[in-house]
Amino acid sequence: MTFVAPPGYQPVYNPSIPYLGPIYGGLREGSSIYIQGSVPEDITRFYVNLLCGQSDNSDVALHFNPRFDGWDKVVFNTRQNDNWESEDKIRSMPFRKGERFEMVILITSQGYQIRVNGNDFHMFPHRIPVERVGGLEIAGDVAIQTINIIGVRMEPCMGGGYPGMGGGYPGGNMGGGYPGGNMGGGYPGGNMGGGYPGGNMGGGYPGGNMGGGYPGSTLPGMGGQPVYNPPVPYQGMIAGGLSPKRTIIIRGMLPYGASRMAINFIVSRTGDIAFHLNPRLNEGLVVRNSKIGGGWGNEEREINFNPFAEGQYFDMSIRCGNQRFKVFVNGQHLFDFFHRMQSFNEIDQLEIKGDVQISYIHF
Known part of the structure; x- marks a missing residue:
C-alpha cells in the first residue's frame, strides 16, 4: 500500500x-x-x-x-x-x-x-x-x-x-x-x-x-509552520491536541554509531505515554508500547521491514485514526498501533529523544 x-x-x-x-x-x-x-x-x-x-x-x-x-x-x-x-x-x-x-x-x-x-x-x-x-x-x-x-x-x-x-x-x-x-x-x-x-x-x-x-x-x-532542525531531545506541544485524521510528518537521519531513538506521544496532564515508538538499531527492532499509570504495557515488535539504519535518512508519517495510529516510513506502511487509552484525544505533546538528528516536524 x-x-x-x-x-x-x-x-x-x-x-x-x-x-x-x-x-x-x-x-x-x-x-x-x-x-x-x-x-x-x-x-x-x-x-x-x-x-x-x-x-x-x-x-x-x-x-x-x-x-x-x-x-x-x-x-x-x-x-x-x-x-x-x-x-x-x-x-x-x-x-x-x-x-x-x-x-x-x-x-x-x-x-x-x-x-x-x-x-x-x-x-x-x-x-x-x-x-x-x-x-x-x-x-x-x-x-x-x-x-x-x-x-x-x-x-x-x-x-x-x-x-x-x-x-x-x-x-x-x-x-x-x-x-x-x-x-x-x-x-x-x-x-x-x-x-x-x-x-x-x-x-x-x-x-x-x-x-x-x-x-x-x-x-x-x-x-502550523514546519519546525526545521530542532535540537534533540525535542519536546513540543501539539496545538489543538491529537484528533482523529491528524497527521504528523517527521523527517530526520540516524547518524553512524546510533543505537536507539524514541518518539513519544504524551498526555501532559497525566504524563502518560499513549504511544511509544522505539527503533533499536543494535537489535534490529522497532518496538512499540505505551506507559499508562506509570506502568509499561506489552511490547509490539512485528514489522514487515525495518527502514531504520545508521547513516540513513527517514521520512515518517504518523496518522491518528479513531482506533489506531498508522505509521508510514519512506512511503511504505510500516505498522498500525491500536489505541490503548480511551482518551487518546488528550494527547497534546510530542517528544523525540535518542541518537537521531531531526530535520523537520510538521503537524
Missing part, C-alpha cells in the same frame, strides 16, 4: 533522474521545497531548476548548480526567453562527494533561501515573479530519495479534473467517491481524512507522482 498524504503533502520517493514534475498550484512566499538525496564519489555537477512551466525549455526562475571542477562552487542563475542571465557564483561547496544531503529551498519575499544540511547557504533574490513557477527539474550526478513541496498557493475553485488525478472531482467536491476514503468534510484541524483505498489517488501525477497541493483545493493544509 502506498501512503497518500493530504493535499499539498504528497512526497515523491526515489524518482528517476533526470526528473521533471509539476508543482501543482505553484509557489508563494512561505512555501518550501524539501529534497533528500546523495551525490556520488565521482560527481561533476548537478542542478535543480524551478521552471516557469512544465517543460525543460521553460523559463527558469531559479537555477541551482553545484559544480565540482577543481574550483568547487555553486552557480545560481535565471533563464528568460532562452537566454541565461548573469551568474551568482558562490565559491563554497555545501555538498560532500559520496555523501547524503538534505536541502530546503525556502521562498521568502526577498528570494530563495537555500539551506543545506541544516545550514543557511545562500539567498538568491527573485528575478522572475515566484507566481510563475510551475515545475521542478533535477538532473546531473545526483540520486534523490525524497521530494516534498510544502505550503502551495491555492486557487479559488476545485472541480474540473487534473491530469492524472482520476477524472475530476464532481462539482469541485472532494467528498463523493473514494470508498473508505472519506475525503469530504473539511478535515478537522486541517488534516487528512480517512485512507484512500489502496492508498492510490487515481492514476498518479504525470511527471513522476509529484504532489505539491492540488490546485483549487479549498481544504486547509496541515496547520
Whole structure:
C-alpha cells in the first residue's frame, strides 16, 4: 500500500533522474521545497531548476548548480526567453562527494533561501515573479530519495479534473467517491481524512507522482509552520491536541554509531505515554508500547521491514485514526498501533529523544 498524504503533502520517493514534475498550484512566499538525496564519489555537477512551466525549455526562475571542477562552487542563475542571465557564483561547496544531503529551498519575499544540511547557504533574490513557477527539474550526478513541496498557493475553485488525478472531482467536491476514503468534510484541524483505498489517488501525477497541493483545493493544509532542525531531545506541544485524521510528518537521519531513538506521544496532564515508538538499531527492532499509570504495557515488535539504519535518512508519517495510529516510513506502511487509552484525544505533546538528528516536524 502506498501512503497518500493530504493535499499539498504528497512526497515523491526515489524518482528517476533526470526528473521533471509539476508543482501543482505553484509557489508563494512561505512555501518550501524539501529534497533528500546523495551525490556520488565521482560527481561533476548537478542542478535543480524551478521552471516557469512544465517543460525543460521553460523559463527558469531559479537555477541551482553545484559544480565540482577543481574550483568547487555553486552557480545560481535565471533563464528568460532562452537566454541565461548573469551568474551568482558562490565559491563554497555545501555538498560532500559520496555523501547524503538534505536541502530546503525556502521562498521568502526577498528570494530563495537555500539551506543545506541544516545550514543557511545562500539567498538568491527573485528575478522572475515566484507566481510563475510551475515545475521542478533535477538532473546531473545526483540520486534523490525524497521530494516534498510544502505550503502551495491555492486557487479559488476545485472541480474540473487534473491530469492524472482520476477524472475530476464532481462539482469541485472532494467528498463523493473514494470508498473508505472519506475525503469530504473539511478535515478537522486541517488534516487528512480517512485512507484512500489502496492508498492510490487515481492514476498518479504525470511527471513522476509529484504532489505539491492540488490546485483549487479549498481544504486547509496541515496547520502550523514546519519546525526545521530542532535540537534533540525535542519536546513540543501539539496545538489543538491529537484528533482523529491528524497527521504528523517527521523527517530526520540516524547518524553512524546510533543505537536507539524514541518518539513519544504524551498526555501532559497525566504524563502518560499513549504511544511509544522505539527503533533499536543494535537489535534490529522497532518496538512499540505505551506507559499508562506509570506502568509499561506489552511490547509490539512485528514489522514487515525495518527502514531504520545508521547513516540513513527517514521520512515518517504518523496518522491518528479513531482506533489506531498508522505509521508510514519512506512511503511504505510500516505498522498500525491500536489505541490503548480511551482518551487518546488528550494527547497534546510530542517528544523525540535518542541518537537521531531531526530535520523537520510538521503537524
